[in-house]
Structure formats: structure tokens, C-alpha cells
Amino acid sequence: MTPGQLALRSLxxxxxxxxxxxxxxxxxxxxxxxxxxxxQGRIGPNRAGYIPVPTRSGKPRRFLGGIMQPxxxxxxxxxxxxxxxxxVDRWVYTLAPMLAVIPAILILAVIPWAGEITILGQTFSxxxxxxxxxxxxxxxxxxxxxxxxxxxVLAGWASNSKYAVLGGIRASAQMISxxxxxxxxxxxxxxxxxxxxxxxxxxxxxxxxxWFVFRQPLAAIIFWIGALAELQRAPFDLLEAEQELSxxxxxxxxxxxxxxxxxxxxxxxxxxSAITATLFFGGYRxxxxxxxxxxxxxxxxxxxxxxxxxxxxxxxTLPRFRYDQLMAFGWKRMxxxxxxxxxxxxxxxxxxxxxxxQPLFENTLRFLGIG
Amino acid sequence: xxxxxxxxLVAALLFCIGLYGVMVRRNxxxxxxxxxxxxxxxxxxxxxxxxxxxPERPVGLAWAIFVLTVAAAEAAVGLALLISVYRNxxxxxxxxxxxxxx
Amino acid sequence: MVEQIxxxxxxxxxxxxxxxxxxxxxxxxxxxxxxxxxxxxxxLYVLLDAGFLAAAQLLVYIGAISILIIFAIMLTRxxxxxxxxxxxxxxxxxxxxxxxxxAVMAGVIAQFWPVTPDSVTPLASRPEVSASILxxxxxxxxxxxxxxxxxxxxxxxxxxxxxxxxxxAIVVAWPKAEDE
Numbered sequence: 001m002t003p004g005q006l007a008l009r010s011l012x013x014x015x016x017x018x019x020x021x022x023x024x025x026x027x028x029x030x031x032x033x034x035x036x037x038x039x040q041g042r043i044g045p046n047r048a049g050y051i052p053v054p055t056r057s058g059k060p061r062r063f064l065g066g067i068m069q070p071x072x073x074x075x076x077x078x079x080x081x082x083x084x085x086x087x088v089d090r091w092v093y094t095l096a097p098m099l100a101v102i103p104a105i106l107i108l109a110v111i112p113w114a115g116e117i118t119i120l121g122q123t124f125s126x127x128x129x130x131x132x133x134x135x136x137x138x139x140x141x142x143x144x145x146x147x148x149x150x151x152x153v154l155a156g157w158a159s160n161s162k163y164a165v166l167g168g169i170r171a172s173a174q175m176i177s178x179x180x181x182x183x184x185x186x187x188x189x190x191x192x193x194x195x196x197x198x199x200x201x202x203x204x205x206x207x208x209x210x211w212f213v214f215r216q217p218l219a220a221i222i223f224w225i226g227a228l229a230e231l232q233r234a235p236f237d238l239l240e241a242e243q244e245l246s247x248x249x250x251x252x253x254x255x256x257x258x259x260x261x262x263x264x265x266x267x268x269x270x271x272x273s274a275i276t277a278t279l280f281f282g283g284y285r286x287x288x289x290x291x292x293x294x295x296x297x298x299x300x301x302x303x304x305x306x307x308x309x310x311x312x313x314x315x316x317t318l319p320r321f322r323y324d325q326l327m328a329f330g331w332k333r334m335x336x337x338x339x340x341x342x343x344x345x346x347x348x349x350x351x352x353x354x355x356x357x358q359p360l361f362e363n364t365l366r367f368l369g370i371g
Numbered sequence: 372x373x374x375x376x377x378x379x380l381v382a383a384l385l386f387c388i389g390l391y392g393v394m395v396r397r398n399x400x401x402x403x404x405x406x407x408x409x410x411x412x413x414x415x416x417x418x419x420x421x422x423x424x425x426p427e428r429p430v431g432l433a434w435a436i437f438v439l440t441v442a443a444a445e446a447a448v449g450l451a452l453l454i455s456v457y458r459n460x461x462x463x464x465x466x467x468x469x470x471x472x473x
Numbered sequence: 474m475v476e477q478i479x480x481x482x483x484x485x486x487x488x489x490x491x492x493x494x495x496x497x498x499x500x501x502x503x504x505x506x507x508x509x510x511x512x513x514x515x516x517l518y519v520l521l522d523a524g525f526l527a528a529a530q531l532l533v534y535i536g537a538i539s540i541l542i543i544f545a546i547m548l549t550r551x552x553x554x555x556x557x558x559x560x561x562x563x564x565x566x567x568x569x570x571x572x573x574x575x576a577v578m579a580g581v582i583a584q585f586w587p588v589t590p591d592s593v594t595p596l597a598s599r600p601e602v603s604a605s606i607l608x609x610x611x612x613x614x615x616x617x618x619x620x621x622x623x624x625x626x627x628x629x630x631x632x633x634x635x636x637x638x639x640x641x642a643i644v645v646a647w648p649k650a651e652d653e
């Protein structure tokens with residue numbers, strides 16, 4: 001294929017995936033509200049739209065009440081007055097929501113959604129993604145997530161409000177602290193798979209038993225905590241702490257501009273959930289995926305969905321960190337543990353490749369009188 | 372078809388813009404930003420030479436990584452110094468930091 | 474042809490934002506322009522098939538250094554609304570020096586390397602390299618950084634430098650007891 005055709009195909013695939021994720025974002029908001037309500041013993045939004053199921057008594061049962069809630073929310077946000085406060089830095093104020101959304105969409109580019117697959121006569125090789133075969137895929141993901149902080153910082157600064165500035169400063173400090181742990185943890189799957197290409201990382205996790213989460217549970221946990229901190233979700237949502245900062249950096253935003261921050265948060269939730277699935281939970285791989293490659297979409301969708309549910313569950317369960325606790329946890333716990341973890345993994349991999357590990361293990365067992 | 376010299380010219384221009392900034396800006400943070408621009412210009416040169424002259428040996432890439440490291444260290448220490456100066460003197464305008472004069 | 478157009482667009486973006494960095498009166502906008510300029514440089518790296526370095530540029534320059542600079546501007550905020558000129562008294566001399574420096578560099582570059590693009594003269598167009606070499610360049614780089622006949626000593630010195638900078642930054646910015 002010529003570069004032009006490749007670019008056209010990436011454009012089409014990108015359009016489809018972005019559209020799918022934006023739909024997913026809309027229903028993630030509903031999922032969050034519903035699930036959160038259930039976890040707190042409430043019902044949640046159940047008025048906007050339903051699927052009528054006929055019953056014998058004549059009156060149809062309202063199935064999936066609230067199914068149209070995202071559409072209602074979108075209409076509300078669109079028709080709200082879009083206020084630009086008088087003393088804001090107008091340029092930056094307009095730019096900030098865009099800088100929040102763009103990285104959230106860009107992360108999707110390198111995630112593999114299925115293996116080698118043929119759709120409508122087009123063969124997607126080596127895997128189905130917007131930009132397949134990026135040899136530094138995972139570094140790209142880290143780089144783009146690190147750009148995500150700009151939306152928050154700029155919004156805080158441009159709003160010219162002390163609550164917003166405090167939210168922005170908290171955000172930048174938090175993201176810089178947790179990015180380190182996140183970056184160092186990502187090294188573990190890179191070392192295990194011997195590649196930075198997300199497709200090859202997935203390919204290295206053949207069966208369920210090979211999933212990196214079983215070989216490196218500690219790395220998976222640290223990555224998940226770091227991802228929650230990057231997303232600024234509970235328990236790391238201090239920068240929008242309602243009680244202290246009255247919604248932090250978004251305090252001066254209204255209407256669809258506020259909606260864009262909302263969108264960025266939920267799209268990043270989906271993207272980071274999918275990346276966690278890719279790095280530690282076998283990505284699109286699952287039973288029979290080699291025979292029927294289309295199952296890959298189902299598997300990664302399911303894994304992403306479970307990730308989202310866990311995020312919401314954590315939000316309902318854990319109280320928020322205090323700011324000093326957050327910093328202490330990031331620098332004094334997460335960072336040393338992740339450094340130690342990747343050094344130990346590196347040493348073990350070298351020992352194994354040099355053929356020292358096996359005799360060492362056996363001799364230790366013999367010394368202890370077990371082997 | 373882009374000749375090597377185009378990359379070198381862009382890098383030279385970027386370097387000179389940075390040089391201008393270093394020489395004329397009053398605010399010390401702005402001077403630091405101009406220095407970062409100059410370091411970036413150097414990196415463009417290194418990577419361009421790597422790609423055009425020796426793509427099979429990662430000489431230029433390695434040095435570009437070192438420049439990146441030095442830039443990070445420089446930004447951290449430089450900004451820490453500026454914040455310290457601001458705390459003591461209430462200003463980061465380079466001309467006003469004349470404690471050693473007279 | 475496409476390559477030339479993309480190159481010119483990316484370079485123009487980089488250079489124009491760089492000019493904004495050194496001339497803009499509003500320091501915060503200058504910092505944003507600096508970030509945009511770094512982005513343009515990352516684009517040049519991608520054009521030069523150095524994807525890893527482009528990602529590193531995003532991660533280090535945009536994700537860390539620009540954020541640090543924005544942080545510093547926020548902490549020294551009172552100066553942002555200063556109305557006096559952002560330039561000192563020697564701006565004319567500075568501009569002259571920069572122009573002369575560029576003229577010298579451009580002359581040297583034009584002397585030694587072909588300026589007009591054509592596919593026959595060496596270095597007048599990007600040399601073709603097999604995809605496997607480019608794909609393997611990251612692994613090659615990693616090996617070079619730790620092998621004793623290449624860059625292991627600079628690599629170790631860089632790590633010491635980073636540690637020193639880390640400690641130094643903390644010590645320098647630590648508030649004195651009477652400030653608190």
C-alpha cells in the first residue's frame with residue numbers, strides 16, 4: 001500500500017474509533033451515575049427514556065430507565081449560556097478545554113483493538129489500530145498523558161480566580177509526581193515483552209496464564225494507582241474537591257466548555273482502562289481469538305468495561321487524600337516501590353537469560369532441604 | 372526530498388532566535404526559556420546529522436538524549452534559583468539583580 | 474514534494490512560535506508559545522524518523538520542563554502584568570548580533586552542504602535506509618548507552634548530574650526558617 005492509502009485508512013479507522021469512544025463516553029457517564037447510585041443504595045437517573053417491555057397486566061414495564069440520560073445532558077450543556085468572565089485571559093481560557101480533550105483522543109491512536117483481521121476486503125496487519133506498528137507506542141502514550149495536564153493548568157491560570165489557580169497548581173504537582181511512578185512501572189511490561197510496540201506487548205501475553213498481571217501483580221497495581229492519579233479520579237480528585245475548592249479549575253467554566261473538560265475526563269478513563277487491559281490483561285486476546293479475530297473487539301471492550309466499573313467502585317468506596325498525604329504517598333511510597341520493582345525484574349530477566357536463575361533456584365531449594 | 376542543509380538552516384535560525392532572547396529579555400524566566408530554544412536547535416542538528424550521515428549508528432540520538440538530560444537538570448536548578456531569588460529580592464528581572472554592583 | 478511542504482509547515486510553526494517566545498510581553502503566553510515550539514521540534518524529529526526522540530521530547534520538554542516554567546511564572550506572578558518593555562536597553566545590539574550570527578552560520582552551511590533539493594547529489598535529499606535499521610535504532614541506542622565501548626561513561630555522568638540537580642534544586646528552593 002502507498003503512504004497515501006495508509007493515511008486514508010488511518011483516517012477512516014480513527015474516525016470510527018473516535019466515534020465509538022465518544023459514544024462510550026456518553027454512556028460511561030450514565031454507567032457512573034447508575035452504578036454509584038446503586039453502590040450508595042439509590043436508584044440513579046431513571047426518567048429520561050426507557051425501553052417498554054410488554055407485560056401480561058397490560059401496563060408495559062419500563063426496562064433500562066434513563067437510557068437517554070446522556071442525550072438529555074448533552075442537550076442541556078449545549079443550550080446553557082456560554083459565559084466568558086470579564087477578567088479572564090481570553091485566549092488561554094478558550095484554548096484550555098481543547099488542550100484537555102485533544103490528548104484524550106490522541107491516546108487512542110496506538111491502542112490495538114484486535115489482532116490481524118480482514119474487514120471488507122481490507123487486511124489490517126499486524127493488528128487493528130489507528131496507527132499500527134508504532135515502535136515506541138507506549139512511550140507515545142506516556143508522552144500524551146503528560147500533555148493532558150496542560151488543560152487543567154491553563155484553565156486554572158486563565159480563569160483568574162484563586163480557587164481555579166489552586167486547583168491548577170495542585171493538578172500540576174500531582175501529575176508530575178505520579179507520572180514518574182507510572183513511567184517506571186511501564187518499563188516492566190516493556191522488559192517482559194522485549195518491545196515498546198503495544199501490539200507486541202499483547203502478542204507476548206498468549207494465554208490467560210501469561211498475562212503480565214499474574215507475572216507482575218505489583219506493577220499492575222502501581223500502574224492502576226498511577227493511572228487513577230493521572231485521571232484525577234477519586235481518591236486523587238483533590239483538584240476538584242468541592243468542599244475546599246468549589247470544583248477547582250472548572251469553577252469559571254460554563255456550558256459546553258465545561259462539557260469538554262467532562263468529556264476529556266471520561267475519554268481518558270476509557271483510554272487508560274484500555275491501556276491497562278493492553279499492558280497487563282492481554283489486551284484483545286482471549287479464548288478463540290486466533291480463530292475468530294473479530295472477538296478481539298469484544299474482549300478488549302469487556303476488559304475496558306470492567307476497568308471502568310472498578311474505577312467507579314473505587315470512587316464510591318475510598319475517601320479523598322489530603323494534599324500532603326498525596327505528595328507523601330507519591331514520592332515516598334509509589335516511586336521507591338516502582339524503582340525497586342523494575343530493578344528486581346531487570347536483574348531476574350538478566351539472570352534468566354544468562355542461565356543462572358535455574359541452578360540458583362535449585363541449589364537454594366537443596367540448601368533448604370526441600371528439593 | 373529535503374536536503375540536510377534545510378534542517379541545519381532551521382536549527383541555525385532557531386538558535387539565533389534563542390540567542391536574541393537570551394541577550395535582550397529582562398525577565399530571568401524568559402531568558403531561561405530562550406536558552407531552552409537554543410538547546411532544541413542543537414538537538415535538531417544532532418538528529419539531522421544522525422539521519423543523513425550515520426543512520427546505522429545511534430551517535431546523534433545518544434547525544435540528543437544527553438542534551439535532553441542536561442536541559443532537564445538545567446531547568447530544574449535554574450527555576451529553583453529563580454524562585455529563591457524571587458523570595459529574597461522580590462523580583463526576577465535580570466537588571467535589578469545587581470547586589471554585587473558598586 | 475509532500476515531504477517538502479510538511480517540512481516547511483512544521484519549521485514555520487516552530488520558528489514563528491519561537492519568535493513569539495522571545496518577543497511576547499505576556500510571559501505566560503510566551504511559555505505557551507515555547508510549548509508549541511517544542512511541539513514543532515518534535516514534529517521535525519518525526520520527519521527525521523526519530524520517533525523515540527520525538528516521544529522523549531514530548532515527555533521531557535513539554536511534559537516536564539514547560540510545566541516547570543509555567544509553575545515558576547505562576548509563583549512569580551506579580552511580574553506578569555508589568556507594563557514596561559520586556560526588552561532591555563541593548564535590544565538593537567542583540568538583534569544585530571543574532572542576525573550576524575545567523576548570516577555566518579547560513580554562509581557556512583551553504584558552503585559545505587547542497588542547498589537545492591535533488592535526488593542525485595549526496596545529502597541533497599534524505600538517504601534511503603531500510604526500515605529494519607530505523608525500527609532497530611531505539612534498541613541500538615539503548616545498547617549504545619550501556620556498552621563500555623560507547624557511551625556508558627557519559628550515561629553514568631548524566632545520571633549523577635540528574636541526581637545532583639534534584640538535590641540542588643531542593644536545597645536552593647528550600648524556604649529559610651524565618652520565611653515560614
